[in-house]
Amino acid sequence: GAMRLAERRVIVKRLAAMHNIGAMDVLCTDKTGTLTEATIRMVRHLDFRGAESERVFRLAYLNSHFESGIKSPLDEAIIAFRSLDVTGWRKIDEVPFDFERRRVSVLVTDGTERLLVVKGAPEDVLRQSTHYEGEGGVEMPLDPAARADLDALFQKLGEDGFRVLAIASKAMGPDHASAALGDESELAFAGYAVFLDPPKASAMAAIRDLTGAGVAVRLLTGDNERVTRHVCAELGLPVIGLITGDDLRAMSEEALRARLPKVNVFCRVTPAQKERVLL
Structure with a gap:
């Protein structure tokens, strides 16, 4: 596996990482610089x-x-x-x-x-x-x-x-x-x-490939809801459910856990709130 990845110019530092990636069923990603060009x-x-x-x-x-x-x-x-x-x-x-x-x-x-x-x-x-x-x-x-x-x-x-x-x-x-x-x-x-800050040319294909492989993509961003929805539409990422930072602030841990399966976009969230969603 490491040799095949090396042919694609990917260096594997920990062999266990390949197994972890192979077992992944949810990918949480930021927007700016990850899905967009970051050439603002x-x-x-x-x-x-x-x-x-x-x-x-x-x-x-x-x-x-x-x-x-x-x-x-x-x-x-x-x-x-x-x-x-x-x-x-x-x-x-x-x-x-x-x-x-x-x-x-x-x-x-x-x-x-x-x-x-x-x-x-x-x-x-x-x-x-x-x-x-x-x-x-x-x-x-x-x-x-x-x-x-x-x-x-x-x-x-x-x-x-x-x-x-x-x-x-x-x-x-x-x-x-x-x-x-x-x-x-x-x-x-x-x-x-x-x-x-336009989307990366490769981002739509990456999201499509992840979805096809059974990996659900979750987007966490500090941007507001409308610009986030616009970027999601450009990337071909349907907004199934959306939670804002203000929503998160008012949610208990139990309420958040109940909502997570039905939400794939989090906007206007702070770094601390991103960590809360991930953990």
């Missing part, structure tokens, strides 16, 4: 109307440029989209990303204004916003009608297969010297940064 490209930067907005791009760029630590593929896509001169800006502080808040905030200044710039999952950023940037950058109340319009734009982008980050900001006082979780409130919603 930023393709649009949209305001509240869905029109291209330089303001949205500038805020997204400031956030990604000054964010500390390892850049995510989405940060790299924003920075690679187009270079901006930010030499007049400096970073004051940051609230790092975490999988519970699903956003990152940087406090920056150019000497005349001091801004908290927030980038993250649309659902969470919208929840923290009370205003949106309207015509001419004028802040308007984020009433139920405006909130519904922004949510509809987000849902439409997801249905078309685009990954989306929300961009918002908040003007801070000149003496505001640090950024804290409590600052991520009463935000002014600016718009959406939109990304494309």
